Amino acid sequence: MIKHNPYKAWIKKALLQIALAVLCLCVLLPQYLLLRTCGLLDTLWALILPGIFSPLGTVLLWHGFSNLPNEMVEAAALEGTGWAITLWRIVLPECKRELSVLVLIALAENWNLLEQPMAYIKSAEKYPLSVYLSTAIADTAQSAAACIAALVPIFVLFLLLVRCVLPGRAADARNSGNRRG
Numbered sequence: 001m002i003k004h005n006p007y008k009a010w011i012k013k014a015l016l017q018i019a020l021a022v023l024c025l026c027v028l029l030p031q032y033l034l035l036r037t038c039g040l041l042d043t044l045w046a047l048i049l050p051g052i053f054s055p056l057g058t059v060l061l062w063h064g065f066s067n068l069p070n071e072m073v074e075a076a077a078l079e080g081t082g083w084a085i086t087l088w089r090i091v092l093p094e095c096k097r098e099l100s101v102l103v104l105i106a107l108a109e110n111w112n113l114l115e116q117p118m119a120y121i122k123s124a125e126k127y128p129l130s131v132y133l134s135t136a137i138a139d140t141a142q143s144a145a146a147c148i149a150a151l152v153p154i155f156v157l158f159l160l161l162v163r164c165v166l167p168g169r170a171a172d173a174r175n176s177g178n179r180r181g
Contacts, residue, residue: 017059025115032119046120047128051110057102064098065091100161108154 031050032041040046068091076086092099117131127135129150133143 028115028119031116035120041120042122042126044126047110047113047117050116051106054106054109056105056109060098060102060105061095064095068094097165100165104154104158104161107157111150111154 027050035041035046035049040049072090072094073086076090081089111128112130113128114130114134117128121127121131129146133146133150
């Protein structure tokens, strides 16, 4: 008889997450070479495109997709909908929480990048705010005020997205409380 070891699964999951976190720094040179080949260096797209395809996004969306009941997708297939309509009208609305967390984390992460903008952007006037804050401001009071101002867009996005995340979590808590009792 083979026993399932929960610690082994936990260790595998932790190692995968560590590998994905390290991967972000390991792809800097290949991304640079790809952006140079595509002619996107020193453009805003050099900062946007690498941020869209993140390993964290894959893990978050995999978690959301794996928690969907198979019956929903099967019912859509029986109705004759294609995969694109099933994804757009059924799967993505059900993964609204994961998508909003992904948007918030990806924007906060890319908002604070230093290495990538300095590697991909050569013109100082095109640098994002994070590079400017780390290199241009020497006065402590100005630096503190600029850092607080830099947090405002992320905070506003958080306030907008929290409406998507918290109501779903409250409903999950109510449903899981009903299952236990």
